Amino acid sequence: MTSTRTAVLTGAAAERGIGQATARAYAKAGWAVAILDLDGELAARVAADIASEHGVPVYGGAVDVANEASVSAAQQEISARVADGTLPPVGALANIAGITSPVPFLETTLDLWNKVLAVNATGTYLVTKAFLPDMIERGFGRIINMSSVSAQRGGGVFGKVPYSAAKAAILGFTKALARELGSSGVTVNAVTPGAVDTNIRVGSTPEQEAAIVRDIPLGRQATPDDVAAVFVFLSSDEAGYLQGTTIDINGGSHLH
Numbered sequence: 001m002t003s004t005r006t007a008v009l010t011g012a013a014a015e016r017g018i019g020q021a022t023a024r025a026y027a028k029a030g031w032a033v034a035i036l037d038l039d040g041e042l043a044a045r046v047a048a049d050i051a052s053e054h055g056v057p058v059y060g061g062a063v064d065v066a067n068e069a070s071v072s073a074a075q076q077e078i079s080a081r082v083a084d085g086t087l088p089p090v091g092a093l094a095n096i097a098g099i100t101s102p103v104p105f106l107e108t109t110l111d112l113w114n115k116v117l118a119v120n121a122t123g124t125y126l127v128t129k130a131f132l133p134d135m136i137e138r139g140f141g142r143i144i145n146m147s148s149v150s151a152q153r154g155g156g157v158f159g160k161v162p163y164s165a166a167k168a169a170i171l172g173f174t175k176a177l178a179r180e181l182g183s184s185g186v187t188v189n190a191v192t193p194g195a196v197d198t199n200i201r202v203g204s205t206p207e208q209e210a211a212i213v214r215d216i217p218l219g220r221q222a223t224p225d226d227v228a229a230v231f232v233f234l235s236s237d238e239a240g241y242l243q244g245t246t247i248d249i250n251g252g253s254h255l256h
């Protein structure tokens with residue numbers, strides 16, 4: 001199968017992470033993938049592994065989504081590869097990079113607050129702003145932003161106040177940008193997973209993990225693949241009428 005579109009994913013290098021599973025799911029569906037992560041070496045290794053498994057064009061490199069110059073450099077790397085035909089045009093952007101803040105509010109320093117907002121919310125803004133112009137010019141694009149059930153229910157899974165605030169900012173960002181994009185051919189939607197079994201939660205105690213599962217009607221946490229499937233669907237031609245929406249992926253643990 002020849003790949004006709006590239007999916008750009010941030011935060012897609014970590015082993016057992018949602019991002020890496022999502023990159024693999026895009027490749028399985030025939031997309032070329034460009035993996036951007038703070039850990040550029042791991043991103044390049046994961047990209048090479050995906051290329052050998054699925055035979056799709058890949059790129060893997062470093063980015064700090066919270067740093068405008070770094071985002072711009074990463075976008076230019078990918079753009080150069082699109083220009084020389086190494087990668088097909090960018091059709092989807094999955095803003096997945098994120099960090100959490102497992103600290104009670106009164107122990108939250110301004111540095112921690114700024115960092116959590118910078119990676120989750122400002123990162124989504126910077127990366128979207130970098131890749132959106134080419135999507136608008138080609139009249140097609142799918143932007144999917146990683147929020148969390150923590151935005152909707154006020155934490156409770158593992159993120160506390162800064163994390164919930166940052167993930168809620170992503171929902172407002174998604175809705176407002178969706179309105180502004182109108183009929184440009186570019187859609188922007190968000191996903192709100194509940195508990196997903198990844199390394200981001202290594203600090204949780206077995207008791208906390210058990211309590212989380214007790215609260216999930218489906219009786220288990222999500223796997224990264226459960227979340228990946230929704231990214232790939234939201235990137236499809238068939239999802240073209242979904243604009244500014246939020247898709248819950250929480251096993252029924254938060255219904256509204």
Ligand SMILES: NC(=O)c1ccc[n+]([C@@H]2O[C@H](COP(=O)([O-])OP(=O)(O)OC[C@H]3O[C@@H](n4cnc5c(N)ncnc54)[C@H](O)[C@@H]3O)[C@@H](O)[C@H]2O)c1
Pocket residue numbers: 010011012013014015016017018019036037038039063064065066096097098099100119146147148149157192193194195196197198199200201
């Ligand atoms: N695991 C869960 O229960 C859960 C639930 C809801 C939402 N989420 C969100 O899903 C996303 C992925 O989480 P995960 O559980 O796979 O975590 P993870 O820690 O396994 O992966 C996060 C990835 O983001 C990268 N990253 C961190 N800071 C970055 C930066 N400044 N620039 C670029 N990349 C950076 C990390 O290197 C890592 O590869 C996050 O946004 C997280 O908030 C996770």
